[in-house]
Amino acid sequence: MSLRQFEYALAVAEAGSVTAAAELLHVAQPSMSQQIRSLERELGVTLFDRTPTGLVPTAVGRAFLREAEVAVSAARRARATARAGAAELEGELVVAAQMGLGTRQLPGALTALRNRYPRLEVTVFEEPNSAELERLARRGVLDLVLNTGPCDDHSYEAHHLGDEEFVVVLGAGHPQLAKHRVELRELARDPWVRFDQNSRIDDVLRDVLRDNELAPATVARVSQTATAVQWAAHGLGVTLVPASAVPYGHEHLTRPVFPAVSQPIIAALQPGAGPAERALLELLRQETWYSTACFARAS
Amino acid sequence: MSLRQFEYALAVAEAGSVTAAAELLHVAQPSMSQQIRSLERELGVTLFDRTPTGLVPTAVGRAFLREAEVAVSAARRARATARAGAAELEGELVVAAQMGLGTRQLPGALTALRNRYPRLEVTVFEEPNSAELERLARRGVLDLVLNTGPCDDHSYEAHHLGDEEFVVVLGAGHPQLAKHRVELRELARDPWVRFDQNSRIDDVLRDVLRDNELAPATVARVSQTATAVQWAAHGLGVTLVPASAVPYGHEHLTRPVFPAVSQPIIAALQPGAGPAERALLELLRQETWYSTACFARAS
């Protein structure tokens, strides 16, 4: 079966005869006749009854032609979609962000992107496991990556968006809430909510605690920053997360820390990135990636 | 553009590489590579980015593939609709049997099928070379396959019809004809008529001889079981063939062997097989696929 045969069959049904259909599609009558018969032979059914004045679809033929029409229409759309690819973007953009990054900035940028390209679909992966992020990057299935360091896949173009500070999340009633800025050593006796061990964010926490010579107890390990914030807010322990990872309604339970902890935010694009990817990058640049000082002033 | 190209493109997207997709669809890698590039050339867009580990759909490619999937699915439905809707089947059924299999059973089943569907034409290929059988199966041109093992193409549905015993064919006047059953080791000094080396049937003989620690001389290698039987009957050597491969008039020169040799008979259908194929399958089930004991009693 082929699209060509479908087109021929549809043309015969519409024109009422092979001869007229052949003329419509600019082929010789025997060619179309052979194609119709070949199709019928392959399917093992009679799609058209032969009459002296032309061909008439059988009941089975009509059922067949309905689906054939769907197939031919979809093929036309496929072609049109592909051809229009550079003119009016549609298709799918795949974005991956290390967990907790850009949680506040992505929605705004994506909304603006959607406004510009209404038929573009964006899929966002939030990956706790940086190894998984690297794997996806290596497979080349990601159009844009938000990371805290350059992808191991050096073929990606890295663009520095800003630096994001971490904030500590304390339970309601925690004595340190009285302060505007919490010194990390004051949290040495508190239990901590940490993250999955293979995750980049837990690497940051591990490094921060080690650098400040702290070895607090780990009360829980979680996969998502939202979970960590929630559990810390409930007083299970304290946790340290990027400022943008703090859900609305929890800001009052967060404080900047001393010494300050921050990490760069990198947007990585594949070489040869298209207009949609580059538009998203520019929109992300326009978002604020500032320090906690601005964050605290806004609230 | 063609449905075949759509299927190739979808397979590449799913498998992640041309090589893997080619394997999935049983074509050579260069063929699929060419088809993908031809499609891209015709459309004038890049559907896939090339990476060292395979192809990755571009955003435009993904959009294209969504419509391609619709087209391919509709084509499948068109085919199934046509096949299911036929009140009176006509067309062509293509059956392939490994040489020697079903030689007695196929005619009866096909006669019954012809009675039921008078306008159906059936073409039967008897293939000595199992590689050729596999090739035809891969091309998808076979509606039903008779084999001794499952097709390498796992997309075929395998149906176990029975087990068929092999019998030894002896020359007229051979001393072992005095026995009702011949022990294989008694034939160690006889010359053997074997089959083409790439054939499945010769694989069976090779395994049988090896398992019984026999290394008789090979006096001839032939392609067809009928030829082997004929030459054995003439006393050129002995041979071992499926019971159903013994032509009428030669039964008296055959004997079951000990240890018994048998092989399963598998009928394989394509998924989405139509009523004609399924009717043939049922008719084949109704045929006898029993051991030689029944065969000997019948004569």
Next chain:
DNA sequence: TACTCGAACTGACGAAGGCTCATCGTCCCC
């Protein structure tokens, strides 16, 4: 009843397409 016309079908042949096979180039990993 015979003739004409319109339509589908058949066979031969050539051109184009699709496949395999052998091979090469590139990239990545050990």
Next chain:
DNA sequence: GGGGACGATGAGCCTTCGTCAGTTCGAGTA
């Protein structure tokens, strides 16, 4: 640095699709 995996290229062969010339069949008309 070498081997393996992957995509691309070229040659050759087979299949498919098209045209052309001709045949067959059925309906309508004189």
